[in-house]
Amino acid sequence: MAEVVESPQIRDVLVVTPSVHGDLRGRFIETYRRSWFPLGREMIQGNRSDKEAGAIVGLHYHLHQADYWYLTRGRARVVLHDLRQGSPTERATLLVDLGGDDEKGLFIPPGVAHGFASLTDLTLTYLVDGYYNPADELGVAWDDPEIGADWALSDPVLSPRDQANPARSEIEPALMPRYGLRTA
Numbered sequence: 106m107a108e109v110v111e112s113p114q115i116r117d118v119l120v121v122t123p124s125v126h127g128d129l130r131g132r133f134i135e136t137y138r139r140s141w142f143p144l145g146r147e148m149i150q151g152n153r154s155d156k157e158a159g160a161i162v163g164l165h166y167h168l169h170q171a172d173y174w175y176l177t178r179g180r181a182r183v184v185l186h187d188l189r190q191g192s193p194t195e196r197a198t199l200l201v202d203l204g205g206d207d208e209k210g211l212f213i214p215p216g217v218a219h220g221f222a223s224l225t226d227l228t229l230t231y232l233v234d235g236y237y238n239p240a241d242e243l244g245v246a247w248d249d250p251e252i253g254a255d256w257a258l259s260d261p262v263l264s265p266r267d268q269a270n271p272a273r274s275e276i277e278p279a280l281m282p283r284y285g286l287r288t289a
Contacts, residue, residue: 109141114199115187115217121210134208136175142212145171148232156223161261163220164245168282170235172213179227180204184254189216192284198252216282218245222256243280244270
């Protein structure tokens with residue numbers, strides 16, 4: 106049975122350590138089960154991201170969507186930052202290294218900024234509880250000193266979108282998430 110633990114750094118972020126079963130033929134891992142997330146909604150879309158070593162994706166956030174991440178190949182440094190106004194862990198930053206022999210999944214609630222650095226070539230699969238909505242694809246600067254993330258990369262490759270994200274202090278008030286408020 107998987108172990109599901111709430112992060113002590115950021116409220117509602119859940120770290121899943123699944124059970125791994127293996128024999129001479131290979132391995133079997135149950136990577137996701139809806140019942141692990143009693144406060145979550147049904148995941149309705151699955152996505153895959155393949156990145157080369159040295160890439161940074163993020164920081165992204167959603168007002169309405171939760172994500173569940175599971176790394177299937179490679180190693181990543183995940184950065185999470187609680188943007189939710191009124192959250193007991195508002196402004197907290199969490200770093201989680203995924204991959205290698207360490208099997209873990211991450212449930213990321215709405216309002217928690219998230220991104221990852223490709224420490225190797227990698228494949229990240231992720232489930233979301235809302236269909237793609239460009240109005241809910243928001244971002245904050247990956248290198249914002251207020252967030253203070255250690256990405257473990259010295260010369261990262263970023264998309265134009267991620268290079269243009271505002272600092273936390275520059276996010277428009279209407280786009281700042283609020284703890285406990287979520288609409289479909």
